[in-house]
Amino acid sequence: MSTNRKSRKPRLWRVDVSLKEGVLDPQGTTIRRALADMGYKNIKEVKSGRFFEIELDGDRAEDAVKTLEEVCRKLLANPVIERYEIKRLK
């Protein structure tokens, strides 16, 4: 019913979720140790994270960022121990 069709193109965003500085990263540590055991001694540190590619119907960029920040806090990240970063891909 909307006549405002120009703004309805879906846009692709990317959200990176990773542990805050100082929070233990057992997955990263385990991978680093496994790699050392496999002979990769030159790998000094491994940090793990998750990312999400999200297609969002064409809001204005500011609205999209607001929506994605809400979504990060409510569902994608645990704000107590994790930080998130929102980037527009296209």
Added chain:
Amino acid sequence: MSTNRKSRKPRLWRVDVSLKEGVLDPQGTTIRRALADMGYKNIKEVKSGRFFEIELDGDRAEDAVKTLEEVCRKLLANPVIERYEIKRLK
């Protein structure tokens, strides 16, 4: 013992691991549905992935990429269903 100290600075790389095109992404689908139930109807698709930030002792970039490709195939990714992307951060 090495006198070749200049090249020993650790470098930071990033590896993105995500499902190949056409492989079902139940985690992404679940998140999209949960967001729809929460009222975020303008989120059309969610794809999930993992990333790793890897500190690697200063090899030449070509050697580092070769090492990281090995590490992806052997440990970080399942090459049957996942693809990986290696990027230098600094």
